[in-house]
Amino acid sequence: MSAPDGHDMPRMSQYLSEETIEEETIATTIEDTSDRSERGWIRRAALLLTGQAFSLLGSSVVQFAIWWWIVLQTRTGSAMLLATLFGVLPQALVSIFGGPMADRYNRKALIVLPDLVIAAVTVLLSIAFATGWASLSLIFVALLIRSAGAGIQQPAVQSFIPDVVPEKGLLRVNSIFGVIDSANRIAAPAIAAVLVNVAPLWSILLVDVTTAVIGVGFVTLIRVPAKPEISRATEDGAGTETGEAAARPVEPLPLAVLCRTFADLKAGFIYTMHHPYLKGAVLGDALTCLMSVAPMNLTLLLMTREYDGLNLDLGFVNLTTASDKLAANELGLSVGLLLGGALMSAIGPRLLGGALARMRAIAFGIAMVGITVVGLGLAPNLLAYLIVDVLNGVASAVCVGPMRTIMQSESDESMTGRVFGLDTMLSTLGMPLGMLVFAPLADVIPIVWVFVSGGVLTLPVAWYVLTLSRRSVPGKR
Known part of the structure; x- marks a missing residue:
């Protein structure tokens, strides 16, 4: 190839200059977009957290009212088992689809739509109680639908947070999310205890409908910042190339959705x-739920068996009725969650700046959960029980x-929904x-030994997570 002559040099310089200007303009645009995204994330996080706060408050009030109704009506472990199966198992099964849906579809829509469906079901249950044809079976059906909605919504919420919050703000936002959750847990049982004593159950159910509408309103105000298109991980990792997908035979839509x-x-x-x-966080969560959260x-x-007929005067409140003690039980755990969440929000970003430190915090928290569950079973009196209950909440947070x-x-953006879906399912x-x-x-057997055995079996889970934290992570330093 011949070298360019002198007449071509100015033209080439002009082309190079134009290319340089174009590249600088693109880089400046990206930086400006990034700056705007960085400046607006606090507002987006505030809208999301506020919307979820209202949604959690209404759901918690109604959930407590329903569970207390079941406990006070039956007082049996079998009824609690059925309530747990209908209230939890659908979420596990639906989250199989909820995680991938959060990766493929509009995450904001997946947060809003389940809230609206759950609100509609709650209205129907309220009407059933108001007209007198509600039953335990109908409550189980309502719990099933509410749980199924959470199976779609929960992975979507957790996957949506990185969409609106930069990585530097994730731990703080998650900790604040925990504080809001804990505050709702504190307010909800107190509100439910008051409402149970002064209002029929059908009217209490409408609280969830009101807060769901308010929560949906806040979430719809969020404007998600645009992100550059990223490549999806490969199928043994995550997806397939376009050419491979195009070569596949066309399948009927339901079958294609199921296969995908x-x-x-x-x-x-x-x-x-x-x-x-990721393995340590997901399996640690699942095994802790199996060993400690179940009891x-x-x-x-x-509370209804061991402390029935026992009163406790705390000075500012006197626990006498069954609903008082049930509310105190929930409040103790919620106060602990609030304190633990506030602690993590204040010092977590400074002390847990790296993934290794976070893994060690997970292992420590799981160990403390196991120890406090043992303490709940062995508490000598109601006051000691409530103190351990608070510590259990701190450990959980x-x-x-x-x-x-x-x-x-630690997960790729294209895999976040699937990781949370797997975590929710397990x-x-x-x-x-x-x-x-x-x-x-x-x-x-005496119920106290159920707590002792569950807490003791949780301790090896903490050791397992700590062991995983010592392994090197692929692609990391």
Whole structure:
């Protein structure tokens, strides 16, 4: 090839100059977009957290009212088992689809639509109670539908947070999310205890409808910042190339959706299990739900059996009725969650700046959960029980925030929904599977030993997570 002559040099210089200007303009545009995204994330996070706060408050009030109604009507472990199965198992099964849906479809829509469906079902249940033809079976059906909606919404919410919050703000937002959740847990049982004593159940159910509409309004105000298109991970990692997809035979829509969902689930499972930190967070959450959270679902039964007829005067309140003690049980856990969430929000970003530190915090929190569950069973009196209940909430908050942050920061953006879907599925499956063992035992052995055994079995889970934290992560320093 001949060298360019002197007449061509100015023209080439002009072309190079134009290319340089164009590249600088593109870079400046990207930087400006990034700056605007960075400046607006606090507003977006505030809208999301506020909307979820209203939604959680209404759901918690109604959930407490329903569970207390079941406990006070039956007082049996078998009824609690059925309530857990209908209230939790659908979420585990639906989350199989919810995680991949959060990766493929509009996450904001997947947050809003389940809230509206759950509100509609709650209205129908309220009408049933008002007209006098409600029953335990109908409540179980309502719990099933509410749980199924959460199976879609929960992975969508957790996957939506990284869309509107930069990585530097994830731990703080997750910790604040935990604080809001804990505050709702504090307010909800107090509100439910008051409402149960002064209002019929049908009117209490309408609280969830009102807060759902308010929460949906806040979420719809969020404007998601545009992101550059990213390549999806490969199928043994995550997806397939366009050419391969085009070569596949066309399948009927329901079958295609089912096949794609299970392919996404398989890809998410393989992706998670090959990443030690993600594996530790997901399996740690699931095994803790199996060993500790399952017996903790029997705390309402423990309160009605072990502390029935015993009063406790705390100075500012006197616990006498069954609803007072049930509310105090929930409030103790919620106060602990609030304190733990506030602690993690204040010092977490400074002390847990790296993934390794977060994994160690998860292991420590799981160990403390196991120890406090043992304490709930062995508490000598109601006051000691409530103190341990608060500590149990602190321990839970210590591990929940880092768990969510690990799953958000360590997973590829295209896989975040699948990782959270897998976590939701395994953790929500762990609870009913544990209840299948612990709930029948509560009817044949002293219930305190159910708590002792569950807490002791949780301690090896903490050691397992700590062991995984020492393994190197592919692609990381």
